[in-house]
Amino acid sequence: MAPFRPLLPSLLLLSLGGACAHHAEPSADAAQAPQERPASIRLYTLDCGRIDVHDMGFFADGSHPNGQRGTMSVPCFVIQHPQGVLLWDTGLDDAISKSPEGVVDPVGPRFFVHATLQAQLARLELSTSNIRYVGFSHLHADHAGNANAFFASTWLVQRKELEWATATPAPLGVDPTRFSAWRQAKVELLDGDRDVFGDGTVRILSTPGHTPGHQSLQVTLAKTGTLVLSGDLCHLRENWEHDGVPGFNTSRQETLTSMARVRSLVKDTHGRFVIQHVPEDFASLPEFPAYLE
Template sequence: MNGGPTITALECGWLTTQERTLVDGGSTDPLRIPIPAWLVRHQQGDVVFDTGLMPALADDPGALGRYAKYFSAEMTAGDSVAARLGDHDVDPDGSMTVVLSHLHFDHVGGLSALPNARVVVHADEWGVAQSGDGTYDRELYDLGHDVLTVDGAHDLFGDGSVVTMPTPGHTCGHQSLRITNDDGVTILTGDACYFTHTLDDEILPPFGHDLDQQRRSLALLRTERDRGARILPGHDAAAMRSMQRT
């Protein structure tokens, strides 16, 4: 890791829904999206950004619960974040840092499989989630982990190589993760930007905490891209595949 932190996409299931569920003005055609987690390996420790779908879905499609009205899931035991980490010789029971972009089910679904992680979440997100906002599922993330709430950019290792980046709008406390290594700057956007094309077409989901705020976050990401950063959106199959390693 002399070149700085490495970044690997972990494929942690897929969801299919009608396009209009996720794209404002979209059709009723099916849209199939990957649910990635991301492994960032720093010489001082491992970071996992988001955790994919609930492992229980591998045995029980009913684990989708209230979301089954809108989504169908594809998930095998090998797609769980724990299994994917194992593929890369990372012990899911070991110490690590989990940075959560936000607390929607398809980003926190695998957190239960990482029992000894320290969780880093934006204070606004954690605050709303604790007060029982209806878009969150407390049983997926309020599991007794050591939780560090942050307000603004948080430098995980003190060397500027892995830094959280507030990108609110999709949810009130959404954050992305900015990684700097010998390849330059890479930003894991989470749901601040679903797809690569979203950066330019700005077509957001029909739902969101504050869509104007999300557009400002998108503009920030676009500026970073125009300065040379690699942007890895939250549900873009090509972006995920570009970072998968075997």
């Protein structure tokens, strides 16, 4: 396995923020093999890893250690739309699966991958060439761990995020080798929100604060209604309910503004907010390969 770079600055600083606002039309060309597409939108939740944390206090408001151990889920999401497939986040590096006991970060957490992202895509009869878009909530290593496998897809990333993540030296929590294919991929740099397929059903929301170009994803399904996938807008349910912001976010004020925006959107749409790192939220979604529609 390739050398594993420390992640908790990717976990401890597994948060950072800043944002934008620009609407772009969907790209007509997509590197995509022919496939049978569903008549309606489907959302699949994939298990892209697990993080055993030695002190959950780092993710609470102000990042005050409390000695309480915990577990964080690392999901990826596949949205099958009649116009193509969007992959939201790429999880922890599939190479970690070669270490059944997990990979320990020097700062403390242990990272696990039991089922690789590519193996799960294969269960949906998808290969990397079938993915039209890859959307990154942000470029920390637990959200962009398999980015390089999707060099043939169009990457949807905020301009501020890519500028921040490719700076020298690399920001804490960022491993540039995980997404180095951005130089070959078709990267659509966003300056705010993005209606991915042009019909309002799948929308990238600019939600800075965790990182300068953090973004979340709104999906509107015919039967289920509206869901907002958090990225790292929040790490803990208590942060969402009580405006808690970890001390390692790049901007406390931007985080609070983004949370208020999404909270209002969820209320107005009678929707559901899914906190990606909360195991209970992960468990509440249909177990792969079941899906929401």
